[in-house]
Amino acid sequence: MSQKAKTAITPTREENFPEWYQQVIKAADLAENSPVRGSMIIKPYGWAIWENMQGIFDGWLKDYGVQNASFPLLIPVSFLSKEAEHVEGFAKECAVVTHHRLEADPDGNGLRPAPAAELEEPYVVRPTSETIIGDAMARWIQSYRDLPLKLNQWCSVMRWEMRTRIFLRTSEFFWHEGHNAFEDHEGAKADCLHVLDLYEKFFTDVLAIDGFKGIKTEEERFPGANETYSFEVMMQDGKALQASTTHDLGTNFAKTFDIKYQTKDGGEALCHTTSWAFTTRMIGALIMMHGDDDGMIMPPRIAPQQVVILPVLKGENDEAIMAYCADIATQLKKKGIRAKVDARDMRTPDKMWDAIKKGIPLRVEVGGREMDEAQVTHVRRDLGRESKTTEALEEFVAGASGILDAIHDDMLTRVRSFRDENTHEGQTLADIEAFFKAGKTGLVKVPVSVLDDPGLEAVKKAYGLSARNMPFADNGQAVLIGKAY
Numbered sequence: 187m188s189q190k191a192k193t194a195i196t197p198t199r200e201e202n203f204p205e206w207y208q209q210v211i212k213a214a215d216l217a218e219n220s221p222v223r224g225s226m227i228i229k230p231y232g233w234a235i236w237e238n239m240q241g242i243f244d245g246w247l248k249d250y251g252v253q254n255a256s257f258p259l260l261i262p263v264s265f266l267s268k269e270a271e272h273v274e275g276f277a278k279e280c281a282v283v284t285h286h287r288l289e290a291d292p293d294g295n296g297l298r299p300a301p302a303a304e305l306e307e308p309y310v311v312r313p314t315s316e317t318i319i320g321d322a323m324a325r326w327i328q329s330y331r332d333l334p335l336k337l338n339q340w341c342s343v344m345r346w347e348m349r350t351r352i353f354l355r356t357s358e359f360f361w362h363e364g365h366n367a368f369e370d371h372e373g374a375k376a377d378c379l380h381v382l383d384l385y386e387k388f389f390t391d392v393l394a395i396d397g398f399k400g401i402k403t404e405e406e407r408f409p410g411a412n413e414t415y416s417f418e419v420m421m422q423d424g425k426a427l428q429a430s431t432t433h434d435l436g437t438n439f440a441k442t443f444d445i446k447y448q449t450k451d452g453g454e455a456l457c458h459t460t461s462w463a464f465t466t467r468m469i470g471a472l473i474m475m476h477g478d479d480d481g482m483i484m485p486p487r488i489a490p491q492q493v494v495i496l497p498v499l500k501g502e503n504d505e506a507i508m509a510y511c512a513d514i515a516t517q518l519k520k521k522g523i524r525a526k527v528d529a530r531d532m533r534t535p536d537k538m539w540d541a542i543k544k545g546i547p548l549r550v551e552v553g554g555r556e557m558d559e560a561q562v563t564h565v566r567r568d569l570g571r572e573s574k575t576t577e578a579l580e581e582f583v584a585g586a587s588g589i590l591d592a593i594h595d596d597m598l599t600r601v602r603s604f605r606d607e608n609t610h611e612g613q614t615l616a617d618i619e620a621f622f623k624a625g626k627t628g629l630v631k632v633p634v635s636v637l638d639d640p641g642l643e644a645v646k647k648a649y650g651l652s653a654r655n656m657p658f659a660d661n662g663q664a665v666l667i668g669k670a671y
Contacts, residue, residue: 193479194543203423208352210473213543214482217352224350224357228466231544234490235469236360240340242488243362243388243464250380252336252364257318259341260309265317268442272316275409279345281311281357311344316410316435316461319365320443327457329448330369334377338364353470354427354671361465367445367457371436374458375413378432381462382415385430393468394485394597395419395475396605397429398666400655403637408461412436418654418666420605421474424627426654426670429471432462470671476568476597482545483568485597486590493518493525493586494546496537498553510557514550517583523590542567547593548586568593609666615639618667622649629654629668637665 195213199206211217216232219225228236244254260283266273287303290296312318319337327335344358353359364381368374382399389395397419407414411433419429439445440456449455476483486492495511497504511527518525528537534551541549551563562582566573566589608628612618618630622645634656636642646652646667654666 194481195479198479210477210481211352224347226352226356236466238488242392246384247338252338255337256339257315259312261312261318263308263310269410272410276313279313281344281346283309313343313345315363316439320439323367323445324443327447330450333369335367338362354467359466361463363463366460371458374434374460377460378415378434382432385417392487394594396602398657400657402655403653406653408433410438416655424608426668427471430464435459481543484545484547486547486593489547491526491546492523492590493548494541495527495550498534503554507557511552523586566593615641619645629666631664631666634665
């Protein structure tokens with residue numbers, strides 16, 4: 187009987203996918219649970235991924251004419267109360283600030299909110315900022331000349347989640363939130379679709395992730411929106427993850443917050459507003475979409491370190507080998523590649539496994555032989571030892587960017603193949619029920635008429651299903667049904 191191959195991560199994906207996910211986060215040193223219920227501490231390597239996401243996408247937003255701003259963390263409860271559907275959608279998730287001072291508990295139980303310091307009006311820790319930004323827009327917009335107004339902020343928000351999982355669903359998480367105002371519906375809709383296209387480009391060209399662009403069903407629509415568009419992606423366990431959303435808010439928030447402008451003919455009209463976002467859950471998506479049983483596999487264009495150089499030291503010529511490694515890193519950096527020499531006082535195998543678990547795309551191993559012959563030995567993380575190659579340093583430096591591009595392209599190809607192989611066609615509610623009753627993996631695409639079947643809710647409840655979106659590729663005639671994070 188053959189023995190099972192040893193993996194860096196236990197349990198494996200097949201044995202226990204949720205626990206595998208948690209262990210990859212730990213092994214890659216990405217984040218940890220915090221003392222604050224349901225919140226996370228994002229560690230330097232995890233935060234570096236988010237910084238890269240910000241750095242790339244923020245530039246794209248600025249090219250589109252979006253301006254960054256900052257709005258208060260605390261939102262008056264009265265602001266949320268003005269928009270009935272919006273507050274109903276978030277009411278159960280709100281963290282509320284009611285006092286502005288603490289005092290010693292007279293019973294000796296530490297500190298308590300001071301009864302005399304109760305706020306006249308409570309504040310909500312922002313779950314999203316449509317209301318507070320809408321209030322500002324009403325002051326900033328006077329005429330058609332002020333439109334379009336395109337705003338964005340990078341910040342954290344809080345939603346009091348009951349069941350949390352690092353990156354995927356935490357009480358506090360980080361995101362960017364865009365809030366734009368336009369003269370008419372055409373401008374708002376065009377904005378939603380343009381930003382959705384930017385998301386698709388970001389996911390495919392940077393994160394090596396692909397999925398389904400489409401329209402959310404009425405049930406899944408953002409509270410207070412006329413229409414919600416989403417990009418849905420499929421994880422290795424077949425569950426969907428909502429990667430991003432854009433919302434056409436119509437004039438709903440404009441009516442509530444009096445966001446008006448003077449028209450060209452001297453009249454007055456309500457603005458049409460939009461909002462859109464993606465969050466730190468995309469780091470979780472990177473793990474669940476690309477990872478294997480040895481840890482992360484980082485897409486090269488978002489990786490904090492694209493190349494790690496491991497000196498193989500044996501006590502002879504160690505200084506010369508280290509200098510040779512430093513020169514390799516310098517040459518790669520001149521090519522615009524994020525390269526680093528792992529000079530820690532550790533065993534080389536330990537450094538190797540650290541690089542594997544963190545998913546660093548390209549690992550370079552350099553010993554005395556490579557130095558003497560002006561060569562390098564390199565291994566692709568996505569292919570493993572079978573990709574091990576030794577070549578002249580000059581050739582490697584010249585071709586390193588091409589190797590990283592090939593890694594990205596191959597990762598994206600694998601993702602698309604998995605998505606297509608696990609997207610199944612159905613025609614009726616019975617097809618959906620039979621699929622999930624059999625324990626199969628993936629999403630089922632059925633005609634939108636299934637949404638009107640009176641038995642749908644019972645099937646969704648029985649198998650933990652939801653409608654993900656109605657893909658543009660199907661011209662709104664089909665809907666994806668499946669399990670989701």
